[in-house]
Amino acid sequence: MSQSSESWASRRRRWRVERLDPARERSPERRGRFVTLGDIPVEGLYGPWSLEPGPDDAAAGAGGPTAVDHHGDALARGRWDDFDPSRDVGFPGEPPFTRGIHPTGYRSRLWTMRMFAGFGAAEDTNTRFRSLLAAGQTGLSIAYDMPTLYGYDTDDPEAEGEFGTCGVAVSSLADMEVLLGGLPLDRVSTSMTINSPAAPIWAMYIVAAEKAGVPRAALEGTTQNDILKEFVAQKEFLFPPEPSIRLVTDTIEFGTRELPRWNTVSISGYHIREAGSTAVQELAFTIADGMAYVEAALARGLRVDDFAPRLSFFFNSHSDFFEEIAKFRASRRIWWKLMTERYRAENERSTWMRFHTQTAGVSLTPQQPLNNLTRVATQALAAVLGGTQSLHTDAYDEALAVPTAAAALLALRQQQVIAEETGVASVVDPLGGSWYVEALTNEVERDVWRYLDEIDRRGGMVAAIREGYPQREIADAAYRFQREFDAGERRIVGVNAYVDAAEVTSVPVLAVPKGSLEAQLARLERTRRERDPAAVESALAGLRDAASRPESSDTNLMPHFIRCAEAYATLGEQCGVLRSVFGEYREPVAV
Structure with missing residues (x-):
């Protein structure tokens, strides 16, 4: 029988007996079990068989995993017993958007290079923004200091010792006017990382822009404004969940009516991942938060197709290269299914999973900090191959302090090298069709639906947060990783592997300017x-x-x-x- 006429299953069995088993006897594999960072088992080889149903898929029934809507109807999900690449992978720019939301990918327009910046007083951050824009940055991203994030003025006793150390201080419109002074707000979009006090800070931005001659309807940008993930992960909350969601809904309604180019909420998995979650948990809990906001806006009386096109997301790009790419691809497919099947969106833009990505700050190490350049580069490449709309690359010194100007510029240059020199932006979804990537995308999607089912069973995300369900899941995942790290099963270069006992770290550290x-x-x-x-x-x-x-x-x-x-x-x-x-x-x- 020729190889061309022999079935894949037959050839795989023969290959295992004749090639693989003898090779393993001569040179045993490095570990008994290979898994992703999120503990998804990884086979040594993938092929067409990897897209066929496994025991878990068969047990789920012909409809695959399900999620229950508010009317009690089961909504059929991925049919992994009937995987059809033309349907489930498809083409970029058409449902289910596995391969991207735009038909041309980055061939028409590169991702927005949006470097997170903020420190000291408004003058200091304004100078940094001008420098980054001059170096080729294409969007602004404002980091606020801790007193601002907690709704305190700089002279409040609660703010003592925290001025400008992790972001810029903004206490009133006067600070916002200085922060934005001379910036081309009519030509660049601005992202603001602010949550509990997002509404008053956004109002200051709107008023400052209008005083500078830019009408609110022309403003383009994003307010993070995702309070649910604060209860789950970052913990920078002020008010109880219900009035907090009211504030988010107020901004969604106001933006829908008056700022048509503004993303009023950036539903954020980044902080969930930084708190120790797996990739699957990051995606599941983020999407569950998004569902809660959609339902709050619907309850306010808004039409889904009026506000959903301006919902955006924010994800982490961590160190497990292929798992991250699979996560990004699965995110689009899941959100499309939810918006069409559960929320009955008719406008295709309402079903788009548009997201910003930041490389994983938690992966950076103060030991051998120059190694962080490699970590960030591979994480950024995964985000690009996963189809991100915008990207922040962490500076190599962020494990030590707010980045220096030189480190921030180098981080921007990493994106520019990927965009201009690697060729990855020339092809839409270049890893699409990889048996490993498609199988891992399916696996991530299936596991996310299981979490969404459980959150539905508990009464939705707000109820789940109140009983501590996502918090416990994240804590368990973080504890598992720490145990594996302590046991040497998870190796981090420069920390528990390839340690240099004679290392002396000498990296310039940014200090808040004197007089600020x-x-x-x-x-x-x-x-x-x-x-x-x-x-x-x-x-x-x-x-x-x-x-x-x-x-x-x-x-x-x-x-x-x-x-x-x-x-x-x-x-x-x-x-x-x-x-x-x-x-x-x-x-x-x-x-």
């Missing part, structure tokens, strides 16, 4: 002295009154945040009003 704190405090004092006290009092009273009433379109808080910004009410004053109405959230201990 004094300049910030002086501007805050001057703002309070020169503003109209009656206008501030009136704006804050209106905010308090609206927040005290049941949520609805009539009590949307965004117009009140706009008025507060225009009156130069400070962030601390506005969040103080909300704390007095909503209360502050204290996380219960999850056991």
